[in-house]
Amino acid sequence: MSGGSQRAVVYAGPGRADLGEAPMPALEVRPGPGVLPRRCDHGVIVQMMATGVCGSDLHTLHGPGAVPGMVLGHELTGVVVEAGRDVERIRPGDVCSVPFNVACGRCAACRSGRTGHCGRANPSRPGATYGMGEGFGGWAGFQAEYALVPYADFNLHVLPDPAQARERLLDVALLGDILPTGYHAARGARVGPGASVYVAGAGPVGLACAAACRLLGAATVIVGDVNGERLAHARASGFATADLAAGALPDAVAEILGVPYVDAGIDCVGASGDRAAALNDVVGVVRHGGTISIPGVYPAGPPGERPELGVWLGGIWSKAITVTSGATPVRRYQDELAAAVLRGGLAIGDVVRATAVPLERAGEAYERFASGEGRKFVLVP
Numbered sequence: 494m495s496g497g498s499q500r501a502v503v504y505a506g507p508g509r510a511d512l513g514e515a516p517m518p519a520l521e522v523r524p525g526p527g528v529l530p531r532r533c534d535h536g537v538i539v540q541m542m543a544t545g546v547c548g549s550d551l552h553t554l555h556g557p558g559a560v561p562g563m564v565l566g567h568e569l570t571g572v573v574v575e576a577g578r579d580v581e582r583i584r585p586g587d588v589c590s591v592p593f594n595v596a597c598g599r600c601a602a603c604r605s606g607r608t609g610h611c612g613r614a615n616p617s618r619p620g621a622t623y624g625m626g627e628g629f630g631g632w633a634g635f636q637a638e639y640a641l642v643p644y645a646d647f648n649l650h651v652l653p654d655p656a657q658a659r660e661r662l663l664d665v666a667l668l669g670d671i672l673p674t675g676y677h678a679a680r681g682a683r684v685g686p687g688a689s690v691y692v693a694g695a696g697p698v699g700l701a702c703a704a705a706c707r708l709l710g711a712a713t714v715i716v717g718d719v720n721g722e723r724l725a726h727a728r729a730s731g732f733a734t735a736d737l738a739a740g741a742l743p744d745a746v747a748e749i750l751g752v753p754y755v756d757a758g759i760d761c762v763g764a765s766g767d768r769a770a771a772l773n774d775v776v777g778v779v780r781h782g783g784t785i786s787i788p789g790v791y792p793a794g795p796p797g798e799r800p801e802l803g804v805w806l807g808g809i810w811s812k813a814i815t816v817t818s819g820a821t822p823v824r825r826y827q828d829e830l831a832a833a834v835l836r837g838g839l840a841i842g843d844v845v846r847a848t849a850v851p852l853e854r855a856g857e858a859y860e861r862f863a864s865g866e867g868r869k870f871v872l873v874p
Contacts, residue, residue: 508555527564538576539640544566548862636852671701688710722867763787
């Protein structure tokens with residue numbers, strides 16, 4: 494497949510995502526806005542069935558690496574329509590979930606399961622992501638009618654029942670990022686049967702993380718936020734809540750648990766709000782010897798610069814808290830999470846209020862998400 498153009502969601506200036514046109518993808522990748530030239534005989538072309546709008550996309554709209562006309566997005570569920578000559582496992586017609594990580598499957602990081610830090614897919618540093626510009630490997634984004642997926646034999650999770658995948662599309666669409674991210678965070682925080690957990694942020698990632706904690710056997714999951722509408726949905730989904738606009742977090746935790754601390758804390762906010770305020774709240778309520786996981790995004794800054802975030806390192810040190818962070822290795826978890834969704838009945842789409850929006854209304858979805866609306870917007874053809 495080559496030549497011509499397609500509809501795609503593109504970067505249209507600081508803070509703006511609009512429906513525009515982009516070149517049709519090809520296995521011989523041509524240079525374009527934010528895209529590096531390369532051959533991809535190991536890749537496939539996927540026709541989009543669903544593609545999500547993520548908080549990281551909002552970061553991209555305000556980041557230094559965005560280029561006008563660059564195709565956005567890194568969450569994709571679709572059907573394979575063309576395969577490169579070196580592809581052996583994947584066939585046209587396969588319905589697949591695509592991890593947001595671009596991973597070669599051959600380097601030491603990929604072989605050890607750390608696909609979020611692949612050493613080959615990004616010439617500038619370990620780790621690559623679609624739709625975030627040259628700093629993340631220069632791979633075109635997924636919010637388009639068609640997309641290139643490289644290293645297809647390794648990267649793609651094939652959904653065995655295409656009809657079931659289409660019927661459960663708003664659940665399946667979450668297997669490429671948000672559900673594995675929440676699950677990885679819960680695993681990193683060592684959540685297990687009987688645990689008490691505080692999750693900072695009642696947005697889609699926070700709710701997916703809360704669902705993952707429950708899946709892993711947590712006894713109590715407390716979700717904190719200042720947005721009353723988000724908190725109401727979290728309560729309706731069966732989670733305890735802490736209204737951070739109404740009082741101190743330790744008091745809210747004590748009211749729920751009888752003590753002002755939890756076994757594990759998970760920061761699903763990152764630096765998108767008041768810098769490290771959410772993380773410091775987490776540090777404050779995690780018990781001595783407890784754990785913290787950070788799926789929320791914090792900026793690394795350009796080489797040689799170190800953003801001042803004001804993280805409470807003294808609290809982490811004095812309480813001997815174990816901290817884990819970093820990009821989620823999505824491919825590590827897709828098999829088990831797909832089983833939880835499709836065979837175990839995990840209705841993750843309901844938990845995060847997955848909402849289908851036509852591709853031509855992508856700009857509206859971005860605006861609603863940026864305004865704080867507590868829904869996971871999923872673009873469909």
